[in-house]
Amino acid sequence: MTRWLALAYVIVVAAPALGSDEEFERSVRPLLVERCQKCHGAGKSSGGLRLDSREAILKGGxxxxxxxEGKPDESLIVQAIEQRDELRMPPKGKLEAREIAVLRRWIEKGAAWPSPGGATEHTKAKETVAATAGRDWWSFQPLRDATPPAVKDEAWPRDEIDRFLLAKLESRGLKPAPEADRRTWIRRATYDLTGLPPSAEEVDAFARDDAPDAFARLVDRLLASPAYGERWGRHWLDLVRYADTAGENSDHPTPHSWRYRNWVIDAFNRDVPYDEFVRLQVAGDLVAAGGPPEKHAEGIVATGFLAIARRFGHDIDKDVHLTHEDVIDTMGRTFLGLSIACARCHDHKYDPISARDYYALSGILQSTRFSFPGCEPKPLPRDLVPMMPAEAWARTIRPHREALEAIDAELKRIADQVAAESRRLFAGGVSEADVAARGSIPDGGSRAFGDAPGAKIEAVEVEPGTMLRLSVAPLGNHGADSTRVELEIAEANGPGRWDLVADVLDDLLAGNPHADRLGHQAVWWFLDGRPGRGPLPEPVRELGGNKGLHVWRDGDTPSVFANARPTELPVWTKLPPRSVFVHPAPDGPVAVGWVSPIRGRVTIKGRIVDAHPGGPDGVAWSIDRLEGDRRDALNRLAGLNARRTELARRRAELEAKAPRPELAYAVAEGTETDSPIHLRGDPEKRGPVVPRRxxxxxGGQAVPQGKGSGRRELAGWLTSPTNPLAARVMVNRIWQGHFGRGLVATPSDFGTRGMPPTHPELLDWLASRFIKDGWSVKAMHRRILLSAAYRQASTGDAHALELDPDNALRGRFGRRRLDAEEIRDSLLIAGGSLDPTPGGPHPFPPESSWSFTQHNPFQAFYETDRRSVYLVSLRxxxxxxxxxxxxxxxxxTTPERQETTVPTQALFFLNDPFFHRQAGRLAGRAIAAGPGESARLDELYRLALQRAPRGSDRATAAAFLARYAAELAGFPPAEATRQAWSALARAVLASNEFLYQD
Structure with missing residues (x-):
């Protein structure tokens, strides 16, 4: 039995590497400048101390x-900012905890201080000295289409790639490793191109295929598989830091991001030329505007590359410059292999990139409108981009808009009639003698009618058609908006009793006016108390999807609503169970009217309660009597309102069935603007304005004025034939995807701090072929996979291991552990559980229900048996x-995955339910192969490892199963068999052979 892995995982929230120049300039220098150097700088040095250079800090005052150095607890500056004793700095207020942590870590790392520089030092120069010097760096030189070198061993090379590699090996007296066996090669190629293992049948068929084109046909089959795009799309999503949430402090979901994810996968499967692939991601909406309509949606969705940028802080509109920095950093590292964002605060210390360069690009992004994902103070998304061309959408929506306009015109006509009838009905107002009671409640208050001193409610004379009206009006701040009401009217000398809650709660939406429980029609009225408004016209069932929450309203307010549930309902506040509420308008009251069906005297009881404290004030209320028989006028008003309610219902149905444009989380053109330099990266400190370029x-080409944001031009510059970086960076990534390490070992840093190429001529030859092949990624795969270099075994002789321990010369193949997605997908395949269908949107909660906060962020994961590329990704x-x-x-951006081997990974194989479930399913498939142990073991090994068990495997498995069976002697035979084979399956699935690729 192959030995198990001992693996682990440690979750670390890593602090920035504050010993680095980049982090010093980003975090330490601005802190010292802003918080310390006013008193301890060149102009003023209180206590003889300056904090504007390393020498001055170490010298002290x-x-x-x-x-x-290295000892923050012994450093006076730390003692002062932590205010441990009489040293208390800054004198006005203490630094924030994160600021103190920054300075502590900086001193702990040795208090490194790069050479001085700032964003203003070269602003008058047309081209910086760094830019001039940088032209000599290898990655900025034009591509050289080198001639493949001559080699001594003419038998080994299969193509030009091999000649470049072999020449280097021969110069060191080394030879390539032997060719790998066919099982190793098909497993290697299948994982590299699809991220999945081959089936045992595919391995067997390839092993038997002696045709000269067997390897080429296999590569073509793998490249044609939909799994190829899922594998290489995942590589790209690593680079562009794909996520399904925004990353600000409440981590709002971005429900439409999946379109970009799926577009990337599809683009790899279609082999979209790489230069077009890049252009669409930067300016796809602009490209689509001039192209055929069927390409419009693709162009919009592709700009998700920009839209999925991280959002920062609490109110993300206030920190949009950080989102632009994230885009510039990702774009520079991904497309160019350059750390452009290092120039946000100052000219780049090592590469030929100035602060002017950075803000020239920033202006392009500031001229672009990004989809807004929502944040804690502004929870709903906005500025999502329709995927249909504007003209096509106008044609689609026109019939709907015409139908709405007809309903709105009729509603306006009826509303005018209601207004006129309401003015006649309520003309003259209410005399003081007809006010039964009035009062107010403060924020959070509660009062029973008649509780005010001297405000006892006397019995009221009524006749059929008399209205008693409870009005609730806002005070100065519209504070107690949601107001709970209880209202009971009883016949003084008779059996009649009317209770608002009991009469209307269970069928609030049956009508307005509403019947009572005694069979009288049009007794309860829900009224807009503002002049000329009349009954509330619009019924809404289960407002916001909340079961039991029903509303009569006019617009959003005023309204009368009920929680008909037997339990408390948490919405904008906590509504008590089985209660009726009113909500006045900001500029006037809402009312509940009772129209008497009897003649006599009635008593009035009830209560009014602030249901949503925090206003900061309450509401006023009054109960008045509208004398006389008003039934005829009320009947006319009820008829008009019924017609208005029916039209409102039809309008709501029409809106519910309205065509909805499919939306993308994307970008669109904004207002053209050039950005000023932010001095030391501070957006509050503006320097000279830099034109977009x-x-x-x-090359420094400018964005033409009046031609838009500049994204179209930027997309062209990124993939221009005169840009030597685009092709070099991408072919290096493809090489890395097959050999584990690029020809340039720092795949996202081709600048002076990165590693130079081990085979510069080969890199340029591949980049030249890439362009000549029409930027075809699949053609580059074929070229690499059909080389002799890719066929090498992963073993090397002692001489090669001594001279080239890191395998920089590629004289053997590098063994690697499967990455996270490959492990999970392989487990699903072994268990027969993998759902191969493409993933779509995630089941996020409805946007109308979003209330995520810093303390209650979005944090849901959704289980699926689809491939791991479709798992929800939270930032x-x-x-x-x-x-x-x-x-x-x-x-x-993640240019290369880490590969840790830590104990918590071993615990996964011991305890994780997902792993146990897949192992159990694999065991079930093996048991189903037949009653004999040999047949079952054959099936288990073929499903998990794509090979038959060897003699040693059979012996180890037999001993393992025997020991396990002895431990399960008391179990039913079927259950004992299942458990023993499940345990054996776990051992195989946790083995190096399953988890590693040779």
Whole structure:
């Protein structure tokens, strides 16, 4: 039996590497400038201390050195900012905890201080000195279509790739490793191209195929599989930091992001030329505007690359410059292999990129409108982009709008009649003698009618058609908006009794006016108390999807509503069970009227309660009597209102059935603007305005004025034949995807701090072929996979291991562990559980219900048996399985996965329910192969490892099953068999052979 892995995982929230120049300039220098150097700088040095250079800090002031390298607790500056004793700095207020942590970590790392520089030092120069010097760096040089070198061993090379590699090996006296066996090769190629294992039948068929084109046909079959796009789409999603949430402090969902994810997968499957692939992601909406209508949606969706940028802070509209920085950083590293965002605060310290370059690109993004995902103070999304062309949408929506206009015109006519009838009905107002009671309640208050001193409610004379009206009006701040009401009217000398809650609660929407329980019609009226308004016209069932919450309203307010549930209902506040409420308009009252069906005297009881404290004030209320028989006028008003309610119902139905444009989480053109430099990266400190343009070192072309944001031009510059970086960076990524490490070992840093290529001529030759092949990614796969280099075994002789321990010369193949998605998908396949259908949107809660906050962020995961690329990805909380096995961090571009081997990974194989479930299903498939142990073991190994068990495997398995059976002696035979084979399946699925690719 292959030995098990001992694996683990440690979840670490890593602090920035504050020993680095980039983090110093981003975090430390601005803090010292803003909070310390006003008193301890060049203009003023209180206590003889300056904090504007490393030398000055280590020298210190009157009380000694301000910092001790590597020892923050012994550093006076730390003691002062932590305000431990009489040293209390800054004198006005204490630094925030995160600021103190920044300075502590910086000193702990040695208090490194890069050479001085700032965003204003070169603003008058047309081209910086760094840009001029950077032209000599290898990655900025034009591509050279090198001639493949001559080699001594002419038998080994299968193509030009092999000649470049073999020449290097021969120069060091080395030879390539032997060719891998066919099972190893098909498993390697299948995982590399699809992220899935081959089936045992596919392995057997390939092993028997002796045709000269067997390898080529296999590669073509794999490239034609939909699984190819899912595998290589996942590589791309790593780079663009794909996520299904926004990343701000409440981590709002972005329900439409999945369209971009699926577009990426589809683009790889269609082999969209890489230059077009890039252009669409930067300016697809602009490209689509001039193209055929059937391509319009694709162009919109592709700009999800920009839209899925991280959002920051509490109110993300206030920190949009950080989102632009995230885009520039991701775009630079992904497409160019350059850390452009390092120039946000100052000219790049090492690469030929100036702060002017950064803000020239920032202006392009500031001229672009990004979809808004929502945030805590503004919970609903906005600015999502329709996927249909405007002209086509106008044709689609026209019949709907015409129908709405007809209903609205009729509603307006009836509303005018209601207004006239209401003015006649309620003309003259109410005399003081007819006010039965009045009062007010403060914010959070409650009062029974008649409780006010001297305000006892006397019995009231009524006749048929008399209205008693309870009105609730806002006070100065419209504070107690949701107001609970109880109203009971009883015949003074008779059996009649009317209770508002009992009469209307269970069927509030039956009508307005509403009947009572005694069979009288048109007794209860729900009224807009503002002049000329009349009965509330619009019924809404289950407002916001809340079962039991029913409303009569006019617009949003005023309204009368009920919680008909037997339990408390948490909505904008907590509504008590089985209660009726009113909500006045900001500019006038709402009323509940009772129209008497009897003649005599009635008593009035009830209560009014603020149901939503925090206003900050309450409401006023009054109960008045509208004398006389008003039944004829009320009947006319009821007829008009019934017609108005019916029209409102038809309008709501029409709106519910309205065509809805499909929306994409994408970008669109905004208002053209050029960005000022933010001095030291601070958006509150504006420097000179920089016109939008391309990087100086790559040409510096300007965005034409009046031609839009500049994204169309930017897309062209990124993939221009004169840009030597685009092709180099992408072919290096493809090479890395097959050999585990790129020809440039720092795949997203081709600048002066990155590693130079191990085979520069090969890199340029591949980049040149890439362009000549029409930027075809699939053609590059074929070229690499059909090379002799890709066929090598992963073993090397002792001489090769000594001279080239890191395998930089590619004289053997590198063994690797499967990545997180490959492990999970392979487990699903072994268990027969994988759902191969493409994923779609995630089942996020309705947007109308969103109330996510910093303390209650979105954090749901959704189970699925689809491939792992379709798992929901949250920015502020890692998907547990992918986090455990080193999945990509969706908060930043991930050019290469880590590969950890830590104890919690071993615990996964011991305890995780998902793993146990798949192992149990694999065992079930093996048991179903037949009654004999041999047949079952054959099936288990073929399903899990795509090979037959060897003699040693059979012996180990037999001993394992015997020991396990002895432990299960008391179990029913079928259950004992199931448990023993499940345990054996777990051992196989946790083995190195399953988890590693040779």
């Amino acid at each position: 009157d009380t000694g050195p301000a910092a001790v 391309w990087l100086e070192v790559l 502020n909380r890692r998907q547990p399985f992918l986090g455990l096995f080193d999945g990509a961090d969706p908060n930043a």
